[in-house]
Amino acid sequence: VTRTFCIANQKGGVGKTTTAINLATAFALAGHATLLVDLDPQCNATSGVGQRPVDVHPLLVGEPLRQRVVPTEVTELYLLPGSRRARDADTLAHADPLQAEHVVEHLTEGTQIFDYVVIDSPPSLGRLTQTALRASDEVLMPIQCEYFAMEGLTQMIELIRDIMRSSQRQLAFGGILLTMYDHHLELTQEVDEQVRDFFGEIVFSTTIPRDVLVSEAPSHGKSVLEYAPRSRGARAYIELCMEIFDSVS
Amino acid sequence: VTRTFCIANQKGGVGKTTTAINLATAFALAGHATLLVDLDPQCNATSGVGQRPVDVHPLLVGEPLRQRVVPTEVTELYLLPGSRRARDADTLAHADPLQAEHVVEHLTEGTQIFDYVVIDSPPSLGRLTQTALRASDEVLMPIQCEYFAMEGLTQMIELIRDIMRSSQRQLAFGGILLTMYDHHLELTQEVDEQVRDFFGEIVFSTTIPRDVLVSEAPSHGKSVLEYAPRSRGARAYIELCMEIFDSVS
Ligand SMILES: Nc1ncnc2c1ncn2[C@@H]1O[C@H](COP(=O)(O)OP(=O)(O)OP(=O)(O)O)[C@@H](O)[C@H]1O
Numbered sequence: 001v002t003r004t005f006c007i008a009n010q011k012g013g014v015g016k017t018t019t020a021i022n023l024a025t026a027f028a029l030a031g032h033a034t035l036l037v038d039l040d041p042q043c044n045a046t047s048g049v050g051q052r053p054v055d056v057h058p059l060l061v062g063e064p065l066r067q068r069v070v071p072t073e074v075t076e077l078y079l080l081p082g083s084r085r086a087r088d089a090d091t092l093a094h095a096d097p098l099q100a101e102h103v104v105e106h107l108t109e110g111t112q113i114f115d116y117v118v119i120d121s122p123p124s125l126g127r128l129t130q131t132a133l134r135a136s137d138e139v140l141m142p143i144q145c146e147y148f149a150m151e152g153l154t155q156m157i158e159l160i161r162d163i164m165r166s167s168q169r170q171l172a173f174g175g176i177l178l179t180m181y182d183h184h185l186e187l188t189q190e191v192d193e194q195v196r197d198f199f200g201e202i203v204f205s206t207t208i209p210r211d212v213l214v215s216e217a218p219s220h221g222k223s224v225l226e227y228a229p230r231s232r233g234a235r236a237y238i239e240l241c242m243e244i245f246d247s248v249s
Numbered sequence: 250v251t252r253t254f255c256i257a258n259q260k261g262g263v264g265k266t267t268t269a270i271n272l273a274t275a276f277a278l279a280g281h282a283t284l285l286v287d288l289d290p291q292c293n294a295t296s297g298v299g300q301r302p303v304d305v306h307p308l309l310v311g312e313p314l315r316q317r318v319v320p321t322e323v324t325e326l327y328l329l330p331g332s333r334r335a336r337d338a339d340t341l342a343h344a345d346p347l348q349a350e351h352v353v354e355h356l357t358e359g360t361q362i363f364d365y366v367v368i369d370s371p372p373s374l375g376r377l378t379q380t381a382l383r384a385s386d387e388v389l390m391p392i393q394c395e396y397f398a399m400e401g402l403t404q405m406i407e408l409i410r411d412i413m414r415s416s417q418r419q420l421a422f423g424g425i426l427l428t429m430y431d432h433h434l435e436l437t438q439e440v441d442e443q444v445r446d447f448f449g450e451i452v453f454s455t456t457i458p459r460d461v462l463v464s465e466a467p468s469h470g471k472s473v474l475e476y477a478p479r480s481r482g483a484r485a486y487i488e489l490c491m492e493i494f495d496s497v498s
């Protein structure tokens with residue numbers, strides 16, 4: 001059975017794309033056929049694995065998705081590339097319920113052949129992110145240990161609850177992931193405590209440390225697992241992958 | 250004459266809200282009547298100056314804007330608070346050209362009494378950001394010195410050029426600001442060089458250093474200028490304010 005994760009958080013710059021790329025790569029390196037889906041008009045997930053954005057978004061083309069999926073440098077890791085065209089971003093962002101339903105069907109049909117699917121979404125709670133959530137089994141929320149990161153959480157949780165109630169698929173909380181974790185900073189400790197008090201079990205015990213090698217990797221078109229496999233960032237993403245394997249959805 | 254800045258960048262987490270709060274505070278501390286406008290549904294600018302989001306966004310209420318503006322702890326600094334209501338975010342994000350024009354008029358009418366207006370926008374190139382750009386004289390783009398930050402720039406510049414051609418007001422480039430600058434990191438040096446080679450004059454000579462006091466300030470509902478006035482972050486924002494005073498738009 002395919003397990004589909006949506007990496008989502010309205011707050012910008014919290015590590016959604018970085019988590020999508022490195023988690024998908026960890027699944028693939030463990031031997032599972034994995035698809036990384038780029039739903040962000042910035043196409044950072046596409047370039048972060050060394051590929052190029054396409055002219056028209058594969059979800060807006062009439063053909064079966066399988067024909068639009070491209071291989072990457074990592075065996076077992078495949079990519080559904082994004083598109084930078086403003087018109088595509090607009091179409092996906094303003095889809096009405098019927099169009100959105102078509103996109104969800106198109107996405108779920110094309111992904112059955114994979115063991116894992118990881119969807120990178122834009123920093124928003126708009127219709128494109130809602131479509132991504134409706135096509136997923138689990139939502140994984142990266143959170144930076146910063147003050148502003150706590151603020152938008154309740155809105156995000158409310159939206160996820162709405163989708164859980166109305167979506168055909170059973171959307172579950174895949175977990176909250178603390179990223180860019182710096183245990184020397186008091187602010188990091190404070191946010192860690194508040195998030196674990198508030199959310200308890202659903203917070204991953206794995207945290208991702210702030211590690212400059214993580215932010216250098218995309219400029220080489222690689223995940224940090226390939227660029228610097230012994231780095232603290234790479235080891236943390238492998239640990240996260242193990243934690244996800246242990247948890248049955 | 251009122252000078253209106255829109256702080257914009259599609260990339261998330263690059264320091265838009267932090268720059269909006271601290272620049273607006275610097276203008277106010279220099280004795281200029283300043284309005285900070287929160288157009289982001291996360292309402293980070295509102296809470297960052299110690300205020301509360303409102304139930305209905307002031308731009309969607311029929312009354313004159315002046316009645317919705319609230320004072321802050323800083324003399325001369327006023328706030329147009331944001332709203333977290335999903336319906337408001339949706340209405341503003343999906344406004345058709347006529348509705349968007351009403352919002353622009355509503356905003357520009359209400360801001361004439363201020364010397365400076367600073368608009369914080371969400372991480373997107375969608376219609377809400379376009380409305381914010383149409384209501385502004387200058388666009389200021391914060392950029393983090395990271396690889397992904399360079400990627401979306403051309404899309405952003407293209408959108409700004411489109412707005413310059415079609416907007417009633419004369420939108421100009423207010424400048425590109427390098428934020429979370431860490432001169433020990435090679436990646437920071439590389440991005441700095443690339444951005445200055447590509448954009449030349451419009452890059453501010455002031456850069457904002459990464460400074461934990463900057464990220465702590467909002468949890469006290471204050472700008473870093475009030476929370477830690479002698480910090481490197483506070484001094485950099487004052488320097489930026491001076492650089493803007495020197496440049497005539
Ligand atoms: N663990 C880490 N250590 C250091 N830098 C990191 C780490 N994780 C992410 N980064 C860097 O932080 C920046 C933000 O991360 P990323 O782009 O993945 O966030 P995002 O949530 O996808 O942003 P957006 O909201 O724009 O989509 C990037 O430049 C990335 O390289």
Ligand SMILES: Nc1ncnc2c1ncn2[C@@H]1O[C@H](COP(=O)(O)OP(=O)(O)OP(=O)(O)O)[C@@H](O)[C@H]1O
Binds near residue numbers: 012260430
């Ligand atoms: N110079 C700095 N030094 C250290 N931390 C900073 C600095 N500037 C911003 N930050 C922190 O980085 C995070 C991102 O900044 P901010 O929220 O201002 O970005 P943004 O572009 O407004 O994000 P969004 O795209 O979600 O609106 C915040 O937690 C903020 O406190």
Ligand SMILES: [Mg+2]
Binds near residue numbers: 044122
């Ligand atoms: Mg991203």
Ligand SMILES: [Mg+2]
Binds near residue numbers: 289293
């Ligand atoms: Mg912001």
